[in-house]
Amino acid sequence: MTQPHAAAEDPALARLVDAALPHVAFDGWSEVTLRAAARDAGLSPDEARRLLPRGAVDLAAAFHRRGDREMIARLAAADLSSLRFRDRVASAVRYRLEAAGDREAVRRAAALFALPHNAPLGAQLIWGTADAIWTALGDTSQDINWYSKRATLSAVYSATVLYWLGDESPDHAATWDFLDRRIEDVMRIEKLKAQISESPALKGLAALPARLFARVRAPAAPRDDLPGRWPSPPREGKESP
Incomplete structure (x- = not known):
C-alpha cells in the first residue's frame, strides 16, 4: 500500500485539538473554544x-x-489486496x-466550512482527503x-459525510450501504465513458474535448489547493515539455 507524505502533527497543535474537543459540543469551532483549549493545553493566547x-x-x-493522517496510517497497515x-x-x-470519531465535532466543522467565507478552505480540505x-x-x-x-471522490465523500451525520443505524450500516450505492453510481459513469470511447458514432464528437483534456497534467508536487498545470502550446520546431 502506497503511503502519501503526511507531515507530522505539531505536538502543541495536537494538545490544542485534544483540549478543544470537549468544548466544541457546546461552543462549536469558535474563538471561545480556542481560548478555552489554549488555557487547558497550557498555551498562551x-x-x-x-x-x-x-x-x-x-x-x-x-x-x-488529523483524521486524514489517521486514515493514511490505517490504510498503510491494512491488506486490501484481495478486494x-x-x-x-x-x-x-x-x-x-471512523477516524473522525466525534460526530458532533464533524457536524460543527461542516457548519463552519459551509459559511461563504470559509467555503474555499472547506473545499480544499475535502480535496486533500480525496487526494x-x-x-x-x-x-x-x-x-x-x-x-x-479526486473531484468524483470529493463528491462521494462529502455526500457520505452528510449521510453519516444523520445515521442512527447500528454500526452505521446504513451509511456503508449509502457509500456502496454512490460508488456504484460512479462505476456506471465510468462504464458510460468507456462505451462512448469505443463507439464509432460518438468517438468523433468526443475527439475535440479529448485533445483538449490530453494537455492537462497532474501537479509536479503535492499541494493543498486545487493544483495542476496547463502546458503552453509547443513552439514550432520544439517539443512540448
Missing part, C-alpha cells in the same frame, strides 16, 4: 495564535487533517469517517484522470 493564524477555523482544519478496487476506495472512505485516499491506494494517473478521480 499568543502561542495559540502563532499555531493558528486564522483562529478557530484553523483549529477545525487541524482537526480535519476489488472499488471496495478499496470504500474501505478508505470508511476508515476516514490522500487516491495517493494511498497507489494512483499513478498524470492526466485529466488525476483531477476527475
